[in-house]
Amino acid sequence: MKKPLLLCWVLMGFLSFGQQSQDVTxxxxxxxxxxxxxxxxxxxxEDIGYINIDEAVSEIKRIEKIISSWDEASETSLINKNAGVKPVKVSSELFGLIERAKKISEITDGAFDISYASMDNIWKFDGTMDRVPSEKAIALSISKIGYQKIILDQDQQTVFLSEPGMRIGFGAIGKGYAADRAKELLVSKQVKGGIINASGDLTTWGTKTTGEKWLVGIANPLSKEKVFSWLPVIESSVATSGNYEKYIVLNGKKYSHIIDPRSGYPTSGIHSVSVFAKYAELCDALATAVFIMGKDSGIHLINQIDGVEVVVVDSDNKIHKSTGILFNNNP
Structure with a gap:
């Protein structure tokens, strides 16, 4: 009588083994x-995994060649060189990115603005500053900023910066965009799951090899090893802006390296902002915008955008969130 039971156990074990994932991370x-x-x-x-990663890297490098303002041969550099001179015909990819960036500028009242690159860097966060710049110097430093001065021609596919000396830069949206495109490429190649993490701007798809969800920890800015909540990031993205690594203190006041492009002054009152949405590009841009807008205005804005959530840690280390965030303190 025991023989059939043993056979049954072996068969069940074999079936179970056959169903287990052999995938690796x-x-x-x-x-x-x-x-x-x-x-x-x-x-x-592993071999296929490294091939997949190489393909993602190639895609990120391709995007960098388009949006880099350091590469003199890039389309972005060409736009900047011709500021106040003439419109520049660009690829549909770059045109679309600039078009979306302008829309984010509109909904954030200019708190996010890719023409921030026109700013004269009068604020230094390398320890050399010993006084706040004058009001005149600050006003002059932002005089060429203004997303309204970025003129787009849909028919001709051109971009024109209307004032000489204007510049655009993608420091607050480019990493997120690159992460999205790398993810899109890997998904198209049937890569089951993964994470593209661009220095805190990350996007995910699929699940871990165990079938578990990818989780992101919201850290205490004053103690990075302490996580106050874990949030699942399912087929989604998150980006974080923080002032805990780069700032200066003048006359007892702390100034963040994140500068409001509308006023020319560094932001205050917030330690970090984490934005959750489907696309890392949007998360990247809105995290910067909320940091600049401030806790109340920023959360109010996010509560009006479908599919977007935010967690804000203020300068008193208190946690604030949009209406759709539910905290889970267990990883």
Whole structure:
């Protein structure tokens, strides 16, 4: 009588073993776009995983060649060189990115603005500043900023910066965009799951090899090893802006390196902002915007946008959130 039971147990074990995932997780850290990228993929084996990562890296480098303002041959540099001179015909990819950036500027009343690159860098966060710049110097430093001065011609596919000396830069949206495009490429190649983490701007798809959800921890800005909540990021993205690594203190007041492009003054009152949405590009831009707008105005804005949520840690280390965020303190 025991024989059939033993056979049954072996068969069940075999079936169970056959159903287990043989996938592996492959991760690589590298410097891209001047920052730290961490790419994680779920793959049938390590070799395929590293091939997938190489493909993602190539895509990120391709995007950097388009949006880099340091590369003199990039489309972005060409736009900047011709500021106040003539419109520049660009690829549909770059035109679309600038068009979306302008829309985010409109809904944030200019708190997010890619023409921030026109700003004269009179604020220094390298320890050399010993006084606040004069009001005149600050006003002059932002005189060329203004997303309204970025003229787009849909028919001709051109971009024109209307004032000489104007510049655009993608520092507050480019990493998120690159992460989205790398994810899109890997999904198109049937990569089951992964994370593209561009220095805190990350996007995910699929699940871990165990079938568990990818989780992101919202850290205490004053103690990074302490996580006050874990939030699932399912087929979604998150970006965080913070002032806990780069700031100065003048006359007893703390000034963040994140500067309001409308006033020319550094922001205050917030330690960090984490925005959750489907696309890392949108998260990246809105995290900067909310940081600049401030806790109340920023959360009010996010509560009006479908599919977007935010967690704000203020300068007193208190947590504030949009209406759709539910905290889970267990990883």
């Amino acid at each position: 492959v991760k690589q850290v590298m410097k891209l776009m001047g920052t730290r990228f961490e790419i994680t993929v779920v793959a049938p084996n």
